[in-house]
Amino acid sequence: MAAGSLRKRRAVAGAAVVRRTPLEVVVHALGWVVLVVALVLVLAPLVFMFIASFMPSREIMRMPFSWWPSSFFLDNFWQAIKGNDGKFIFPRAILNSVMVSSCVALTTVLFSALAGYGLTKLKFRGSNIVFVLILSTLMVPFETVMIPLYVVVTGMGLQNTYAGLIVPFLLSAFGVFLMRQSLLTFPDELLDASRIDGASEVGIFFRIVLPNMLPVMAVLGVLTFEQQWGNLIWPLLVVQAPELRTMPLYVVTFMEEKSTNEGAMVAVAALSSLPMLVIFFSLSRFFLKGANVFSAGKE
Amino acid sequence: MWGWVFVLPALTYFAVFSFYPIFNAFWLSLHTKNPLSLRPPRFVGLRNYLDLLDSATFWNSWKATGLFTLGTAIPLVVLSLLLATIIVSRLNFQRFFQLAFYAPAVIPSVVAAAVWLLLLDPRGVANQWVNFVLGLSGVDHKWLANPEMVRFSTTVVYLWEKLGFFTIIFIAGLGGIPQSVKEAAHVDGAGGWQLYRYVTLPLLKPTTLLVSVMAMIFCMRTFATQYLFTQAGAPRESINVVTLSIYTTGIRDLQLGLANAMSIVLLLVMLVLSLLQFRLSGRGES
Numbered sequence: 309m310a311a312g313s314l315r316k317r318r319a320v321a322g323a324a325v326v327r328r329t330p331l332e333v334v335v336h337a338l339g340w341v342v343l344v345v346a347l348v349l350v351l352a353p354l355v356f357m358f359i360a361s362f363m364p365s366r367e368i369m370r371m372p373f374s375w376w377p378s379s380f381f382l383d384n385f386w387q388a389i390k391g392n393d394g395k396f397i398f399p400r401a402i403l404n405s406v407m408v409s410s411c412v413a414l415t416t417v418l419f420s421a422l423a424g425y426g427l428t429k430l431k432f433r434g435s436n437i438v439f440v441l442i443l444s445t446l447m448v449p450f451e452t453v454m455i456p457l458y459v460v461v462t463g464m465g466l467q468n469t470y471a472g473l474i475v476p477f478l479l480s481a482f483g484v485f486l487m488r489q490s491l492l493t494f495p496d497e498l499l500d501a502s503r504i505d506g507a508s509e510v511g512i513f514f515r516i517v518l519p520n521m522l523p524v525m526a527v528l529g530v531l532t533f534e535q536q537w538g539n540l541i542w543p544l545l546v547v548q549a550p551e552l553r554t555m556p557l558y559v560v561t562f563m564e565e566k567s568t569n570e571g572a573m574v575a576v577a578a579l580s581s582l583p584m585l586v587i588f589f590s591l592s593r594f595f596l597k598g599a600n601v602f603s604a605g606k607e
Numbered sequence: 608m609w610g611w612v613f614v615l616p617a618l619t620y621f622a623v624f625s626f627y628p629i630f631n632a633f634w635l636s637l638h639t640k641n642p643l644s645l646r647p648p649r650f651v652g653l654r655n656y657l658d659l660l661d662s663a664t665f666w667n668s669w670k671a672t673g674l675f676t677l678g679t680a681i682p683l684v685v686l687s688l689l690l691a692t693i694i695v696s697r698l699n700f701q702r703f704f705q706l707a708f709y710a711p712a713v714i715p716s717v718v719a720a721a722v723w724l725l726l727l728d729p730r731g732v733a734n735q736w737v738n739f740v741l742g743l744s745g746v747d748h749k750w751l752a753n754p755e756m757v758r759f760s761t762t763v764v765y766l767w768e769k770l771g772f773f774t775i776i777f778i779a780g781l782g783g784i785p786q787s788v789k790e791a792a793h794v795d796g797a798g799g800w801q802l803y804r805y806v807t808l809p810l811l812k813p814t815t816l817l818v819s820v821m822a823m824i825f826c827m828r829t830f831a832t833q834y835l836f837t838q839a840g841a842p843r844e845s846i847n848v849v850t851l852s853i854y855t856t857g858i859r860d861l862q863l864g865l866a867n868a869m870s871i872v873l874l875l876v877m878l879v880l881s882l883l884q885f886r887l888s889g890r891g892e893s
Binding site: 329332335336342343346347349350351352353354356357360368369370371372373419420422423425426427430431432435441442445446447448449450451452453455457458459475476478479481484509513534537538540541544545556559560563564570573574576577580581584585588589592595596599600 | 628696858866
């Protein structure tokens with residue numbers, strides 16, 4: 309459908325090219341200027357990050373900045389990976405982040421799908437109230453409950469543990485909402501047919517529902533992973549032990565260390581950004597879809 | 608019966624990690640408690656809230672959040688609408704521009720802030736480019752040293768991060784306007800600008816409202832940039848936003864009662880905005 313409407317839009321726009329007034333030609337050209345200027349401004353910091361990571365600190369801070377390294381200087385990366393104390397905490401932090409983000413993404417997708425399915429296809433007395441209750445937590449941004457959550461999680465004795473990092477994000481109201489919306493249009497006939505064949509409810513969920521929900525699950529999984537990958541505030545609250553630091557937390561502590569030079573800092577930044585950028589460009593349709601999920605609530 | 612089984616994990620989770628903390632926070636905000644002492648919390652009534660009203664830091668943090676939110680959300684909405692409008696009017700490269708503008712959003716915000724620290728350095732690219740455009744040479748704009756400039760710098764970083772996200776939402780909104788309406792207006796003799804001003808913009812209003820509220824909510828939640836900038840030695844006061852202030856009060860100064868009261872105030876303000884967003888996105892309807 310998207311391709312069709314795009315083609316139609318193009319056809320109409322193409323027709324407009326023919327009867328463009330001189331003023332419209334100027335406006336159209338100005339549009340290109342704005343786009344290109346915006347593009348340069350948006351991409352410059354990214355380009356800077358990757359180019360500067362190949363420069364010695366002296367060269368990064370030289371005025372004017374030369375947008376190409378005089379030689380490909382790789383010490384920054386070695387310095388970044390080994391850390392100022394040579395204890396290789398950065399790779400550990402990346403691994404921690406991968407682990408925490410994957411766990412959170414997996415549980416969010418699974419439990420949201422479970423709840424979404426229960427709320428749409430196995431309606432029970434009070435299921436609407438349950439949905440409204442869950443939905444109401446969407447209105448509570450994490451930052452407003454972080455201190456209360458901190459009290460709860462430390463009360464459970466989970467400070468300085470992986471569980472403490474993961475447990476507040478096992479599930480998200482947004483996930484339940486997304487799953488419920490997409491399950492509303494799931495054909496009941498398919499479920500009834502399997503029931504007649506004697507399949508159990510759990511079996512139906514895992515064999516019929518989940519395989520058919522993969523695209524939505526991918527959107528939710530990718531968005532959740534991205535969010536956790538950049539999460540600074542929660543690890544800052546619950547983790548002090550160096551070996552439990554996630555990547556964002558490591559970036560802060562690394563920046564604070566006196567012996568950190570600009571080159572190593574920018575190499576840490578480049579290495580931390582690379583995984584997400586690769587995921588982004590290879591799975592870009594999920595990201596673009598994900599951004600639209602927020603607006604197209606009724607779809 | 609099976610319905611309950613499927614919903615139970617979610618319900619338990621929300622009870623323990625959403626509802627209980629909020630009620631607990633409200634309860635704790637009426638008490639004083641030092642997390643390092645074993646003494647049970649002491650009931651103090653509305654003392655924490657009254658302390659907040661008296662606290663210059665509290666009012667300053669709301670001033671910082673307010674100025675940041677307005678100063679960032681408005682340009683964010685205007686610029687993303689502008690970019691979306693231009694992108695949609697192009698025959699080629701639509702997808703390329705969407706991806707390029709969205710790319711900064713996938714960089715973790717602390718990492719982005721760390722890179723911007725270098726760009727905003729007195730010797731950095733920001734000074735070089737601004738001086739080039741303004742025809743100056745060797746002027747230091749004190750991006751990270753002057754309190755007002757630091758606020759502006761956090762705005763720039765945030766704009767850079769979130770522009771693509773809102774641009775994409777606007778592109779979807781623009782795509783949702785029926786072609787037939789535009790064609791009808793065109794047949795009636797509406798030119799490009801008139802078409803945009805009197806047909807497209809009014810029809811886009813729901814998206815614009817939604818984006819505005821979302822942008823404000825996003826801005827009020829900002830933390831990582833301000834945190835990293837203050838850790839790097841930037842003046843704190845002008846960027847001591849509410850989230851940062853809650854963190855400092857609760858975790859660094861160990862005043863949990865006060866921090867809980869601050870959280871409750873933030874929660875109430877955000878609830879109003881979120882309710883508005885709900886209304887606008889039509890999520891409430893099923």
